[in-house]
Amino acid sequence: MDGRLLLDHHTRDPHTRDPHTRDPQTRDRHSALAEETALGALLRCWLREVACPRGHVRAAGPHLTLRVAGTPVRVRVHGGIALRFDGPPEHLVEGRWRPLGLSSLVALVERELDGGNEEFAAQVRAGRDAVAAILASRAGAAPPADPWLASEQALVAGHPFHPAPKARSGDDWLDYAPEAHARFAPRLLGVRADLVTEEGDTAALDAFGDAPDGYVPLPAHPWQLGLLAAELRGPFADGRLVDLGPGTRAVVPTSSVRTVFDPGTGMCLKFSLDVRITNCVRKNAWYELCGAVELTRRLTPVFERLARRFPGTRWLPEPGYRSAALGTRLLEGLGVIVRGGPWAVCGPGTTPVLAGALAAGADGVPEAVRARRAADPVAWWRAYVERVAFPVLDAFFRHGVVLEPHVQNVLVGFDADGWPVEAVFRDLEGTKLVAGRHDLTGVPGEVAAPLSYDAARGWNRVAYCLFVNHLAEVAATVAATTAGTADGVLRALWAVARESLERYVADHAAGLDALAPLTRVLAGAPLPAKANLGVRWARAADRTAGYVPVPNPLRVDRVAEGEHR
Incomplete structure (x- = not known):
């Protein structure tokens, strides 16, 4: 040792x-x-x-x-x-x-x-x-x-509306870059047993190796250990932590960089990473560690109901976390959240594909999906919209849950013929509860506060992620990769999306309160788009990012040639 x-x-x-x-x-x-x-x-x-x-x-x-x-x-x-x-x-x-x-x-x-x-x-x-x-x-x-991991590692260009989407710090970041098809072994630390802080199901962490008597194993991201070197010297010197060396098996980084897939357990691990990627330094705040487990408990029955109403709806719970009680800096810096893996929740014969890869083009998208998308774009798109949009809207209006369905948080499950049959939602960091719709009694205030959005803020987040970040980008790619006039195809796709959303209102949302935000969208109100340039120029925290209005392609009289004006 x-x-x-x-x-x-x-x-x-x-x-x-x-x-x-x-x-x-x-x-x-x-x-x-x-x-x-x-x-x-x-x-x-x-x-x-x-x-x-x-x-x-x-x-x-x-x-x-x-x-x-x-x-x-x-x-x-x-x-x-x-x-x-x-x-x-x-x-x-x-x-x-x-x-x-x-x-x-x-x-x-x-x-x-x-x-x-x-x-x-x-x-x-x-x-x-x-x-x-x-x-x-x-x-x-x-x-x-x-094929799922290939789609996770296909996002070479990154966020199309961010001024520096791929900026990374340090000299060795390529060792851990999903876009470079990296894989690596986590380092295994031993945390003295009396200093372990954890909650929920953390069995996936124990699979990375054994710790000496009196210690508990904690896998760590090698990049993060380098970033925390100064803070770790004391705990390593006095035995509160021990370095057990590289792990015995490799993990594969997914599109977020810091979240990895462990093929051995079929689970994902969300590491802290003190590196700015787009607008955020990607560390697990202490309240997010607790909040992930709390949200998993609360969302389990919600997703069960969503799956009954909309077959094919899936999610990746985050049932546990583990870290070391060595002060806030190391508690957050070494914190690891356990997340389910998509192959465990997708049905037999269903292949999960990252929505971001579908939006970006062909790279990382299975041939069967590309062929079906090109052969029957309108029917493919109709199925896609219904799989993705219906549960997101129902979560908000029926259950008071704000999902964050941007293209890096949604996996779409395809059958062998390339049809969208499932949607898998992930990453509870951006998932919120609508204030006043949930009883948070008993949840510590420092944890409860970040779990909630007021209804207006929640809708802005849903509308941006679903319509602007997700559906608009995938629709543009479908139109660009389909034979015929791209603008004409795009008009047809948005007409189909509108029909599907109207059917959601008629078949599933009748009688629900507070549908006014969706009604305004269907009436053609501008959509909110996140202002990434503004928040980066101001050097502000991502949570302060505002929105700018963009034309609504769902308007009945909107023509594709004018959507950007």
């Missing part, structure tokens, strides 16, 4: 290669694609959050023309509110349209927003460089044979 913290034994995926060793032409292609990806993300943010609300966008032939710091910028757009770009954006320089580069766009954004954020440009560049490094590592790595 060695009480020292051994930080140099990373288990690097043998397929991962140094991105700087590849040939120059390949590096140039990766750099160009990374530049295009980063430029598109920042420009989409600007269009949605600044140019459109300020009325600085107009149609000019096949282009949208907008102004950034007084400079005209034009780009071809399709996909409705998803804002997919056809061809490179251009800006007007000395009377001529010239290609717009990322550095030029960043400088224009900074000028119009009057500076004030010296971190912003570096974050955008870091996101671009991360995509280039991911592409290089990915080129030399084999994707997982498991």
